[in-house]
Amino acid sequence: MNILVIGSGAREHALIKALYRSPQSTSLFCYGTAINPGIRQLTKHYCAGDITDCAAVVSTAKLWNIELAIIGPEAPLEKGMADALWQAGIPTIGPQKKLAQIETSKEFARDLMKKHHIAGLPRYQKFATLNQVEEFLTELGEGNYVIKANGLMGGKGVKVAGEHLHSMTAALNFCKEILDKQQTILIEEKLIGQEFSLMCFADGKKLISMPLVQDHKRAYNGDRGPNTGGMGSYSDTNHSLPFLTAADVQEALEINNAVFHALAAEYDAPYIGILYGSFIATKKGIYVIEFNARFGDPEALNVLSILESDFVALCQAMVKGELHTSQVKFSPKATVCKYTVPEGYPDNPRKNFAVDFSQVGCQDHLYLSSVNQIDQQIMAEGSRTAAYVGIADSIDAAEKRAEVEISSIAGPLFHREDIGTQQLIQQRIDHMQRIRAS
Numbered sequence: 001m002n003i004l005v006i007g008s009g010a011r012e013h014a015l016i017k018a019l020y021r022s023p024q025s026t027s028l029f030c031y032g033t034a035i036n037p038g039i040r041q042l043t044k045h046y047c048a049g050d051i052t053d054c055a056a057v058v059s060t061a062k063l064w065n066i067e068l069a070i071i072g073p074e075a076p077l078e079k080g081m082a083d084a085l086w087q088a089g090i091p092t093i094g095p096q097k098k099l100a101q102i103e104t105s106k107e108f109a110r111d112l113m114k115k116h117h118i119a120g121l122p123r124y125q126k127f128a129t130l131n132q133v134e135e136f137l138t139e140l141g142e143g144n145y146v147i148k149a150n151g152l153m154g155g156k157g158v159k160v161a162g163e164h165l166h167s168m169t170a171a172l173n174f175c176k177e178i179l180d181k182q183q184t185i186l187i188e189e190k191l192i193g194q195e196f197s198l199m200c201f202a203d204g205k206k207l208i209s210m211p212l213v214q215d216h217k218r219a220y221n222g223d224r225g226p227n228t229g230g231m232g233s234y235s236d237t238n239h240s241l242p243f244l245t246a247a248d249v250q251e252a253l254e255i256n257n258a259v260f261h262a263l264a265a266e267y268d269a270p271y272i273g274i275l276y277g278s279f280i281a282t283k284k285g286i287y288v289i290e291f292n293a294r295f296g297d298p299e300a301l302n303v304l305s306i307l308e309s310d311f312v313a314l315c316q317a318m319v320k321g322e323l324h325t326s327q328v329k330f331s332p333k334a335t336v337c338k339y340t341v342p343e344g345y346p347d348n349p350r351k352n353f354a355v356d357f358s359q360v361g362c363q364d365h366l367y368l369s370s371v372n373q374i375d376q377q378i379m380a381e382g383s384r385t386a387a388y389v390g391i392a393d394s395i396d397a398a399e400k401r402a403e404v405e406i407s408s409i410a411g412p413l414f415h416r417e418d419i420g421t422q423q424l425i426q427q428r429i430d431h432m433q434r435i436r437a438s
């Protein structure tokens with residue numbers, strides 16, 4: 001079976017590794033923005049180009065006789081890549097463009113939740129001009145709002161009062177910036193609590209959940225510094241998270257299911273792919289931060305590293321609408337994922353320097369990201385360089401494994417030592433207890 005993965009970061013490296021582990025006979029192919037040497041090793045053919053160019057990707061897929069495609073990032077989904085591949089007769093993991101609006105338009109996602117009375121919706125208002133913006137910000141109160149661009153802005157479209165915005169002037173300037181980029185504005189109440197990710201496989205008829213994961217957005221230890229694409233993440237042996245109750249998990253799953261059914265009610269098209277709810281546990285219960293229509297990065301690395309099931313069979317069942325819970329098994333292990341990134345990342349990263357991975361003991365759980373191979377040398381390009389997933393019988397033991405391996409990667413790089421440590425996990429638990437008790 002010829003399988004195509006679109007995208008070339010660590011998430012797609014994890015997808016390729018999971019496919020590669022299948023006992024079925026497969027040939028793997030990649031269409032990415034750059035040549036990732038980790039992916040190239042495992043693929044029969046690899047093309048680097050514009051992954052949002054539907055015509056180019058489809059014609060290459062046809063040339064390679066692709067029988068199944070998996071779309072990694074959100075940008076191709078927004079351009080209708082899934083629609084184009086299905087039209088060409090290629091079953092595809094990743095929702096069609098109209099369904100992917102659940103991620104690509106924040107207003108669409110909020111309006112859908114409102115229309116279908118789905119729980120977990122914060123107060124929000126949409127604006128196409130600056131009219132009434134100041135009034136709504138004042139109504140929400142100083143330090144109590146989040147300003148979002150409606151569409152995709154490469155991770156730069158959200159600013160939070162008190163964290164990135166410290167005055168009304170700064171808030172209004174950010175709104176102007178969004179409008180200048182021809183986007184509309186979504187303003188929401190700020191939520192206080194602990195964030196977590198719940199990703200589900202969707203076969204068009206139902207959702208099957210994956211282990212919950214907590215990501216770490218800030219660049220430096222102690223959740224300090226600028227926001228990043230995600231510096232690392234962890235999951236627990238019971239596939240919940242230490243600061244959540246069973247009722248919290250159930251609430252989040254019900255919200256994902258409600259959104260899945262709302263999309264089905266709005267559009268006569270099956271949602272096939274990943275539905276990823278980004279949630280926050282608050283004093284008042286579980287709220288939705290946003291939805292994504294793809295695997296999370298780094299969350300995909302945690303869950304795919306402990307997927308026991310045959311991922312190829314799982315994907316085949318997904319595109320046929322025949323996925324069964326018995327085909328989705330994760331081992332009862334804890335995982336800790338740590339990214340190593342160039343010095344200066346994310347604002348002013350060093351680029352084009354050699355990275356040495358030779359001291360990494362177990363390469364099975366090493367995932368390459370923003371790197372390139374020149375002759376025999378792997379060069380870092382400037383974004384997140386590589387991630388390592390430690391797997392063990394406790395988060396603490398998984399953290400120690402990840403820490404040893406990620407530290408062994410040589411180059412002018414840094415990572416967060418605190419992700420997955422007992423100290424940070426306890427802080428999360430204590431924070432949640434304080435919030436619930438307040």
Ligand code: GLY
Nearest residue numbers: 215230296297298
């Ligand atoms: N972990 C955040 C994301 O994938 O969007």
